[in-house]
Amino acid sequence: MNSINLETIKPDTSLSLFARQLVEGFITGLHKSPYHGFSVEFAEHRLYNTGESTKNIDWKVYARTDRLYVKQYEEETNLRCQILLDCSASMYYPAASRDKIRFSAFAAAALAYMLQSQRDAVGLTTFSDQIIHQTPVKSTGSHLNKVWLHLDEIIKSTPEKKPSEVAQVLHEIAQKIHRRSLVIIFSDMFDASEDQEAIFKALQHLKHNKHEVLIFHVTDHQTELDFDFENRPHEFIDLESGAKVKIQPAQLKESFRTQQKKFYEDLRLRCGQLRIDLTQVNTSMDFNAVLNAFLIKRSRMK
Numbered sequence: 001m002n003s004i005n006l007e008t009i010k011p012d013t014s015l016s017l018f019a020r021q022l023v024e025g026f027i028t029g030l031h032k033s034p035y036h037g038f039s040v041e042f043a044e045h046r047l048y049n050t051g052e053s054t055k056n057i058d059w060k061v062y063a064r065t066d067r068l069y070v071k072q073y074e075e076e077t078n079l080r081c082q083i084l085l086d087c088s089a090s091m092y093y094p095a096a097s098r099d100k101i102r103f104s105a106f107a108a109a110a111l112a113y114m115l116q117s118q119r120d121a122v123g124l125t126t127f128s129d130q131i132i133h134q135t136p137v138k139s140t141g142s143h144l145n146k147v148w149l150h151l152d153e154i155i156k157s158t159p160e161k162k163p164s165e166v167a168q169v170l171h172e173i174a175q176k177i178h179r180r181s182l183v184i185i186f187s188d189m190f191d192a193s194e195d196q197e198a199i200f201k202a203l204q205h206l207k208h209n210k211h212e213v214l215i216f217h218v219t220d221h222q223t224e225l226d227f228d229f230e231n232r233p234h235e236f237i238d239l240e241s242g243a244k245v246k247i248q249p250a251q252l253k254e255s256f257r258t259q260q261k262k263f264y265e266d267l268r269l270r271c272g273q274l275r276i277d278l279t280q281v282n283t284s285m286d287f288n289a290v291l292n293a294f295l296i297k298r299s300r301m302k
Helices: 015-029 059-065 099-117 141-156 166-176 196-208 221-225 249-273 288-300
Strands: 042-047 069-073 080-086 121-127 131-134 182-187 212-219 234-237 244-247 277-282
Touching (some): 059 069, 099 141, 182 288, 196 212, 196 249, 212 221, 212 249, 212 288, 221 249, 244 249
Parallel strands (some): 080 121
């Protein structure tokens, strides 16, 4: 299958067109896909009642018994999914290209389409220091269009200088979701409190409420993990607070990389302990990797 990343997306690309082409190309390219059989599950037979639709009559049973039986199915929407998109200022990094929020929004659009096409219900929640917008959880085409429109607005909007309160928002989400769901999170997992333990407790809250959780940890690997900048004086500006600092990158590179590695390893370890799927996402990576991670998660769910 063809590689599709941010560099291959034209500035005027329609989010809905991108989502359709990505998902349909991805599915076509799979030799053996777990992407099947998720929507309608057969439950049992019952006698056919005169006058009702004949579309669910089991003709094989009729051939054997000479009696009309109807297949009864479980609820068509057998999965409810909440996509959580971090829209705090740090997600609009780098300021010139907005790669983190663009990657997250395009990936979320594709996942929403994949879910809806399987008759699964999807909702979108955007947040920074609090919940900004939350849609209902539905499986209709009109609802999907509204999700796409909102994602498009996020990409084009001017970010507010608001910090991310991941832990606080996840606790609130856990309290709001009353039915077992798959919660998909797109975030750099930077919390203004810098209290990583608080994030773990919030994730534990979701798991305690019987939700499945899939995290896409979104970063620009070259600069945010490797701290790979040209070796000359730079002025760094905090997108959330506006604070500025002038430094020589080489002086901090090793200590910065060590801290970031520890942050990710702690996150990976704790997610493993909580049985949460964690995928580290580089904004330059192929979008197909996101779809693949979702399908692996989906195939494990009962």
